[in-house]
Amino acid sequence: MVRASTPNEDRWRMTANLMTQNVGDGTSETGTGAWHCLDVRVQQDTDRLERLLVTTVRPWAAGALADAALESWYLDRPRTADGAARLRIGLRGADRRQRAELRALIEESLGGRPGESVVEQQLDAAAEPCAAYLAASTGTAVALLAETRSRPKRVQAAAALLLSAARATGADWAGTVRWLRDYACALSEAAEVAGARAEAEAEFFRNEAEWLRHHDWTVDRIAAPADVLGIRHRLHGETWAALVESHAAGRSADPPHQAFRRLVAAAGRQLGLSPQDEFRAAWLMSMALAAPGPREPFFADHPGAVDRQLHEQSKYFETRLIDQRPDLVHASTAGRWQSGPPEATVALPAPEPPGPSGPRFEDVLLARRSSYGRYGGPVTLTELSTLLHYSAAVTTEKEMSPELTYRVRPYPSGGTRYPLHLVLYCHDIEGLPRGTYLYDPDGHALHRLGSRDLSAELRRTAPATDPAVATPPKAGGNIDAAHCPLWIFTVGDLTYQRLHYGLRSYRLVLQESGHLGQNLSLVATWLGKSVVGLSGYYDDAVNQLLGLDGVNSAVLYLHVLGVAR
Structure with missing residues (x-):
């Protein structure tokens, strides 16, 4: 036909x-x-x-x-x-x-x-x-x-030429998406392209x-x-x-x-x-490459629905175990997010736990709440160090055999691969310059990725924090994050974990994100701080701000932390 x-x-x-x-x-x-x-x-x-x-x-x-x-x-x-x-x-x-x-x-x-x-x-x-x-x-x-x-015809031509360039590097489909989105994110660093991603998404879903x-x-x-x-x-x-x-x-x-x-x-x-048009061309082509086909209604439920298929296809079966064992041959560092060279590295001070006079473990468990309201300080650099150390730092080594030792963190990870990163936007941390940081769990240090003020843009990435959204999307109400001192992003290396665990990897990465998220919430409560975890955010809006492609590496969880009033 x-x-x-x-x-x-x-x-x-x-x-x-x-x-x-x-x-x-x-x-x-x-x-x-x-x-x-x-x-x-x-x-x-x-x-x-x-x-x-x-x-x-x-x-x-x-x-x-x-x-x-x-x-x-x-x-x-x-x-x-x-x-x-x-x-x-x-x-x-x-x-x-x-x-x-x-x-x-x-x-x-x-x-x-x-x-x-x-x-x-x-x-x-x-x-x-x-x-x-x-x-x-x-x-x-x-x-x-x-x-x-x-202009639309020129954007169409540019999108085709960009795909040609991306494929010329020899990348697979996921690497091609990364190349196109890295290209777009580089434009956003050099020029004003506000709204270009949202415009590209709107155009893509129209056509x-x-x-x-x-x-x-x-x-x-x-x-x-x-x-x-x-x-x-x-x-x-x-x-x-x-x-x-x-x-x-x-x-x-x-x-x-x-x-x-x-x-x-x-x-x-x-x-x-314009830079906005170039951004749109790259982002539109990346969306076409990442999309498996036209999207179905969000709540449609049938055996072929994406979530039903993922759950079914990722099940382990005794009769298929030989095909489903973790792939040790390809279990390399391929697929790890490369953030680029840092602007500066900040060695964190020694953590200072509350001590004997602090709340007991059972009291912390019972006191943990998702806190709403107006977020502000204070949060000190020592408190931030304490939060990160007890939530995510490498704390010890585990000996599997005389020849094999693993460095472990305070939460479980499938295969001890630790596909997660913590990226922080520190808006008002006492003793720390404002900026975006990547936490180094091995060295207990922060690598500054950028110094731009992201507060206003971040507020618009989630309905719960966006002042333009009148109806509270959360049961507890809206969150005023205009002066929130700390935003925490859990970033997952999806391709990295998939190379080892195949279809099972998405379950494992999300489980691990939950383990780490609970650590953050409990340690924050232990320190007397307010925290709330958000899953309702505009994924690629956040990914773009952090320089992530959203396919190989993506934000899985977002926390705001401070003192809620």
């Missing part, structure tokens, strides 16, 4: 055809000439800049290439802090006369307006690999700019079937060697391999993932997209 295409699929096809028509324009696989660039600035007029590119620069470059007066050229659109529209045109092999000719054409087109300029400079040799990469993608970008001004088809269509095009996406995929693969080899040989200090992401981002800027 031949399925009729949808209007959205027709738009995807038209966009790809536009890209295919010009895939080779402006590129040269070989060349020996020096790179020079013309840096063009206009006053906050992106439309005028694109007209200049399409009607002046592109025809000139086509003629110069045909006359062998130019080896290659590229387009770059750097972003500026002052909002000025900027265009950088790289030229390889063009002599002084040719460069002067193009500069004169550009200046004539600009009309000599105040504050606008064209500046020529020679490209540093270190920037040549980036120039070559941009040259290979310039024809595609300029063709798209010439043929359509539609879920179309985006799922777009993903499948993109994969098919990537696999076709003569297709524009197949050609770009080959370029991405060659670039990635070169970066890996350069780093391994010691010629580049930059990790390949970071260097590759910067190159892909530079190519994305060629399409004239």
Whole structure:
């Protein structure tokens, strides 16, 4: 049966055809000439800049290439802090006369307006690999700019190109999702992209079937060697391999993932997209990749429902034990969340338990409550140290045999693998700078991941803490977390545990999260603090703020802690 295409699929096809028509324009696989660039600035007029590119620069470059007066050229659109529209045109092999000719054409087109300029400079040799990469993608970008001004179509094209780049790293589907979301999160660190994730989610659920088809269509095009996406995929693969080899040989200090992401981002800027649009493109494609298919109603209950299937498929059976034993061969550290180098490391002071005069164990058990109301301080660094030490620190070693010893924590873990991390947003801890920290249970220390104030954004990630939600979603009422001193996030490495326990792993990770959560609640009560655990939060809103992809590693549990009044 031949399925009729949808209007959205027709738009995807038209966009790809536009890209295919010009895939080779402006590129040269070989060349020996020096790179020079013309840096063009206009006053906050992106439309005028694109007209200049399409009607002046592109025809000139086509003629110069045909006359062998130019080896290659590229387009770059750097972003500026002052909002000025900027265009950088790289030229390889063009002599002084040719460069002067193009500069004169550009200046004539600009009309000599105040504050606008064209500046020529020679490209540093270190920037040549980036120039070559941009040259290979310039024809595609300029063709798209010439043929359509539609932002949605440009976002669609960007999403396809990003998937091509992510797959070129050799990652599996989960690694591809991680790459796309890391790309989006890196944009949020460098630019203001507030609301882009929510916009992407809203768009995806409006057109879920179309985006799922777009993903499948993109994969098919990537696999076709003569297709524009197949050609770009080959370029991405060659670039990635070169970066890996350069780093391994010691010629580049930059990790390949970071260097590759910067190159892909530079190519994305060629399409004239805002950081918000680039974020949406990456997030939309990641959602299409992670989704098994259109989502069914949230409360639908039948044998094929996702939760029913997981429960049934993850059961242990005597007759299947040979196939269900933990996979010791693949029980490595693969799948562990890598948070990146910390900004600083804070050694925590020695814990100070309440002592003999403190509450008895049975009193703590009976006093534990989920506390609502207005959260505030005080919480001191020593109290935080005590909380983390007795809840989650490595406290001893367990000897299984003379050759095998495990470092253990105050809660059980399947296979002693400990797939959980504690990430803290410390808003007002006495003696500790505000910021986001990763707890190191081995060294009893905090690694600062960032210093940005997340309080306002975190409040909006859960209905119970969002001041805009009038109806209390919790039985105890709303939580005023405007001045909450401490947010605690339990992060689970789902892929890491799955490699060992297969389908059973999700049960184990959630069980372990509950063990750790109870520790946090009981120790907080022991210290005289208020705490409440929240499971009702917008998952990927929290994951994004913490730099998690939400598929391989994700927030499983959230606690707010302080003194509730």
